Amino acid sequence: MLCKRVAVITLISLALGSAHAAEPAAAVARNDASGAAASAALPAPVTNPQFRIRPVDDAWRARLPRDADAATQAYMDRLPADVVARSNAYFEGGYWLQLWNFLLGLAISVVLLGGRRSARVRDWAQRVGRKAFLRDALYGGFFAVAGWLLSLPLTVYQGYVREHAYGMATQTFAPWFGEQLIGLAVNTVVAMLAVGGLYAVIRRSGERWWLWGTVAAVGFSVLGMLVAPVWIDPLFNTYKPVENGPVKSAVLAMAQADGVPADNVYEFDASRQTTRVSANVAGIFGSASVRLNDNLLRRTSLPEIRAVMGHELGHYVMNHIYKSIAEFALLFLAGFLFAQWAMARLLARWGERFGLHGVADVASLPLLAAVFALFMFVATPISNTLIRTQEIEADRFGLNLAREPLGEAEVDLKLTEYRKPDPGPIEEFIFFDHPSTRFRIHDAMRWREAMGTP
Ligand SMILES: [Zn+2]
Numbered sequence: 001m002l003c004k005r006v007a008v009i010t011l012i013s014l015a016l017g018s019a020h021a022a023e024p025a026a027a028v029a030r031n032d033a034s035g036a037a038a039s040a041a042l043p044a045p046v047t048n049p050q051f052r053i054r055p056v057d058d059a060w061r062a063r064l065p066r067d068a069d070a071a072t073q074a075y076m077d078r079l080p081a082d083v084v085a086r087s088n089a090y091f092e093g094g095y096w097l098q099l100w101n102f103l104l105g106l107a108i109s110v111v112l113l114g115g116r117r118s119a120r121v122r123d124w125a126q127r128v129g130r131k132a133f134l135r136d137a138l139y140g141g142f143f144a145v146a147g148w149l150l151s152l153p154l155t156v157y158q159g160y161v162r163e164h165a166y167g168m169a170t171q172t173f174a175p176w177f178g179e180q181l182i183g184l185a186v187n188t189v190v191a192m193l194a195v196g197g198l199y200a201v202i203r204r205s206g207e208r209w210w211l212w213g214t215v216a217a218v219g220f221s222v223l224g225m226l227v228a229p230v231w232i233d234p235l236f237n238t239y240k241p242v243e244n245g246p247v248k249s250a251v252l253a254m255a256q257a258d259g260v261p262a263d264n265v266y267e268f269d270a271s272r273q274t275t276r277v278s279a280n281v282a283g284i285f286g287s288a289s290v291r292l293n294d295n296l297l298r299r300t301s302l303p304e305i306r307a308v309m310g311h312e313l314g315h316y317v318m319n320h321i322y323k324s325i326a327e328f329a330l331l332f333l334a335g336f337l338f339a340q341w342a343m344a345r346l347l348a349r350w351g352e353r354f355g356l357h358g359v360a361d362v363a364s365l366p367l368l369a370a371v372f373a374l375f376m377f378v379a380t381p382i383s384n385t386l387i388r389t390q391e392i393e394a395d396r397f398g399l400n401l402a403r404e405p406l407g408e409a410e411v412d413l414k415l416t417e418y419r420k421p422d423p424g425p426i427e428e429f430i431f432f433d434h435p436s437t438r439f440r441i442h443d444a445m446r447w448r449e450a451m452g453t454p
Helices: 002-015 058-063 068-076 081-129 132-150 152-165 173-235 246-257 294-299 302-317 320-350 362-378 380-402 405-417 425-431 437-451
Strands: 239-241 265-268 279-282 289-293
Touching: 068 405, 068 437, 081 132, 081 152, 081 362, 081 405, 081 425, 132 152, 132 173, 132 362, 152 173, 173 279, 173 320, 173 362, 246 265, 246 289, 246 302, 246 380, 265 294, 279 302, 289 294, 289 302, 294 302, 302 320, 302 380, 302 405, 320 362, 320 380, 362 380, 380 405, 380 425, 380 437, 405 437
Parallel strands: 265 289
Antiparallel strands: 239 265, 279 289
16 A cells, blocks of 8 residues: 555656655565465465564463553564664664655756756757657656666665665566666656646646646546556566465455455565565555565465455555545645745746746756655655554554454564664654554554453
């Protein structure tokens, strides 16, 4: 589910030019090393040698304190100190990467604007494309490719070197880079359509470009949510129905209980790229499909899968996708208003020097992208909190539906592979788009204590 929302932001930031690789599809990524109830017939799982959880048995679970705080601590104590230290280092490094990505995006904008490069590309696109839409689309394609090239060193470090250093990547360089090229091709097409469309709207709406720009950006994001599961996701992974068995039956039973119109469950081969575990309910306007990755299938027990899928179905039942669209539409509106204010001043001061003919001139896209990226960077705690709030809701919905607090806690521990398990409250507010391990386990243990279940 998160990956769909990341896609919203990615599409917009792409349309506006912060041309960075999308986050690895870490939807409700969850990780496990314990159970095998669901995976007897499947190949051996790919695992991260740097990650482990102290195993326990039924006797341990029988002794688990009834008190939520004490039970939460008992689970947290199963994370070895070196595993916690590694997780903290990985996740906190991500804070800095957000900053470096933001600063790199600004630097790319400066490089493109400098020496009137952006204006010269616009003039070239005008000669080649002639028509305004084609000119702007060509410029958008240039922008996507230039951004990709200039950010390639950081992309290689963040997406390949660092993921391998932390034991989560499963690809060698050639296939990884091949996927980057596929991503570049997709991004370039998306950028051409998005930039062509966005500037057509901006040109026609005069002073109110910020309003219609928001409408166009939101509309384009919704289009992306429709298209991505069908046409884009299969470029990177193979999707196939889950075999008949306890997992499929359990997921479909929960879907049926809550009126989710799913008649099949799909798995995809995320182990091609990563050791991470994830699942999502993708699509919008009736195209919903329940999808879980092979790492989840192979490395978790049935109670854990039920807990995860209860969470995913919660996103669907609570209409989180539509609420997200409304919330992010407001955030984008604020971003475009800020952009309108900032662009007027920046263009008055620098426009002529860089050969830019106003906000409707596609050559000013790097400036718009920089301004919008600044807004979204500062608004990170807001966007994270909007998403995290829904994730907490989905956790609680999943507990009510699946009634598996121990399965939930077990899978929450596994999330520590790539998410800091026990942050401070301010840190969680600013940086976490999903609740932390401790927060989630405490929710599960509170449910267990109050409901008096095993
Ligand atoms: Zn979720």
